[in-house]
Amino acid sequence: xxxxxxxxxxxxxxxxxxxxxxxxxxxxxxxxxxxxxxxxxxxxxxxxxxxxxxxxxxxxxxxxxxxxxxxxxxxxxxxxxxxxxxxxxxxxxxxxxxxxxxxxxxxxxxxxxxxxxxxxxxxxxxxxxxxxxxxxxxxxxxxxxxxxxxxxxxxxxxxxxxxxxxxxxxxxxxxxxxxxxxxxxxxxxxxxxxxxxxxxxxxxxxxxxxxxxxxxxxxxxxxxxxxxxxxxxxxxxxxxxxxxxxxxxxxxxxxxxxxxxxxxxxxxxxxxxxxxxxxxxxxxxxxxxxxxxxxxxxxxxxxxxxxxxxxxxxxxxxxxxxxxxxxxxxxxxxxxxxxxxxxxxxxxxxxxxxxxxxxxxxxxxxxxxxxxxxxxxxxxxxxxxxxxxxxxxxxxxxxxxxxxxxxxxxxxxxxxxxxxxxxxxxxxxxxxxxxxx
Ligand SMILES: [Zn+2]
Numbered sequence: 001x002x003x004x005x006x007x008x009x010x011x012x013x014x015x016x017x018x019x020x021x022x023x024x025x026x027x028x029x030x031x032x033x034x035x036x037x038x039x040x041x042x043x044x045x046x047x048x049x050x051x052x053x054x055x056x057x058x059x060x061x062x063x064x065x066x067x068x069x070x071x072x073x074x075x076x077x078x079x080x081x082x083x084x085x086x087x088x089x090x091x092x093x094x095x096x097x098x099x100x101x102x103x104x105x106x107x108x109x110x111x112x113x114x115x116x117x118x119x120x121x122x123x124x125x126x127x128x129x130x131x132x133x134x135x136x137x138x139x140x141x142x143x144x145x146x147x148x149x150x151x152x153x154x155x156x157x158x159x160x161x162x163x164x165x166x167x168x169x170x171x172x173x174x175x176x177x178x179x180x181x182x183x184x185x186x187x188x189x190x191x192x193x194x195x196x197x198x199x200x201x202x203x204x205x206x207x208x209x210x211x212x213x214x215x216x217x218x219x220x221x222x223x224x225x226x227x228x229x230x231x232x233x234x235x236x237x238x239x240x241x242x243x244x245x246x247x248x249x250x251x252x253x254x255x256x257x258x259x260x261x262x263x264x265x266x267x268x269x270x271x272x273x274x275x276x277x278x279x280x281x282x283x284x285x286x287x288x289x290x291x292x293x294x295x296x297x298x299x300x301x302x303x304x305x306x307x308x309x310x311x312x313x314x315x316x317x318x319x320x321x322x323x324x325x326x327x328x329x330x331x332x333x334x335x336x337x338x339x340x341x342x343x344x345x346x347x348x349x350x351x352x353x354x355x356x357x358x359x360x361x362x363x364x365x366x367x368x369x370x371x372x373x374x375x376x377x378x379x380x381x382x383x384x385x386x387x388x389x390x391x392x393x394x395x396x397x398x399x400x401x402x403x404x405x406x407x408x409x410x411x412x413x414x415x416x417x418x419x420x421x422x423x424x425x426x427x428x429x430x431x432x433x434x435x436x437x
Contacts, residue, residue, distance in 0.1 A: 011037055011070055011080065012111030012434055016045045016100035024076075034077040036067070041082075041100050049089035050096045050104040056087035059094045068102045070109045071434075077133075080109060103145050110434065117146035117431040121424050125408055140409070140417030147420035150429050156189045157207050162217040162390065164242060165203075165226050166399065167195040170406035170418060177406075177415065178203070179422075181398050183219065183390055188398060188426040193415035197225050204233040219390050221245035222378055240385035241378055243342040244399055249374065250335040253367040254303055257331040258296065265292035292324065303332055306339070327365060334360055334368050342386070349386040401426055 007019050020038045027034055040046070049056050062085045070078040080101055086094045102109050108116070112132075119128045120143050129136055162183035167176050176195040180203055181188050190203050204212055212234050219240040220226040230239060268289030275284065299321060302314035310318070322329040337359070341352045353375075360372035375382065402422055409418040424431055 013101045048098040050098045056089040059086040059088040062086040114434045116142045136411040140412035144417045144420040164219040187428040191419045200229045241381040250338045254335045256367045261328045262296045
């Protein structure tokens, strides 16, 4: 073929691929345009097992000709076509041969796979699917094989000292992942489906006994199964409470209190006179119960958000709560007080926590009195977190990002695809676009 370098560049293949012929074609009634490039591996790289890459004797013709989708040329779809015979690998038995333009078992070329992985990390689900003209499930399969390749080239567990272990739900809270983050780099380093002792032991198995001894701090929520495995595998490590979870406890208590206030307002509303249709008359009696219930319903985010992130409307809403429901406002201040403890950290944080506990104990809001008990119970690990200054912001943002991802990855078929996307996006190994350095 003439201009072989040009064709190789366009197809995204290297010298290990021989291009035999390129044909422009139209397919189907609506005449979809496509290019089919007939290719084969150069003889030096042919006859290798698709799984391990070792040379092996021919076995049979397999399923004959196969096609791999490549990156579009403009708007025209591109396919690579080749024989896909099988070799008889001493280790893997009859296996389809390795091809230099695509991953084993893939229906797309390296260039296509890598572009999809880059896009999946960088933009929305709809954008990836529409641009690449593939289903979201296919994106999941591609992301999984790209991550499997990246994983072979990186040492995820290098220099691990301070780690955080957490469980997060996916599939509308029916399933769980156990995840491990590196506190020093803020990256996700490991994730697996399941949340139990057995799952977490697999992480420490992968880390290896020697590196387990190097772990100095482990943060986690208050789950016993995590504490047990950590004590078993890293007996020397300091166990810390995960500030993200402790603050989440307070947020939950606050939400219970907001529901209480809303129910009170609704009970009041029921005792108020009903109104007919249309605009109320000028002399209609005021209905504070209705009014309050309506306003409280929209107060959730004003109460949840960090004060610095509040919009003007939300600030106004908080001011309104402070005036109309002092008990709910007290609950809000208690939540913020606990956040403050973790933002000052250290000795100052511990003193702030002492004051917070005595405040919460006598706040006359049952859920916060209960929370004070719970915090006293976990005081050791909370103090350890304050002493060692585990950054709450970092854990919070990693946590939030993973939760966003679990929603994005909802349409994936397997937990593996979700984990792969999370590792590529948050593991510090973002995929590169093909042909760029
Ligand atoms: Zn093999």
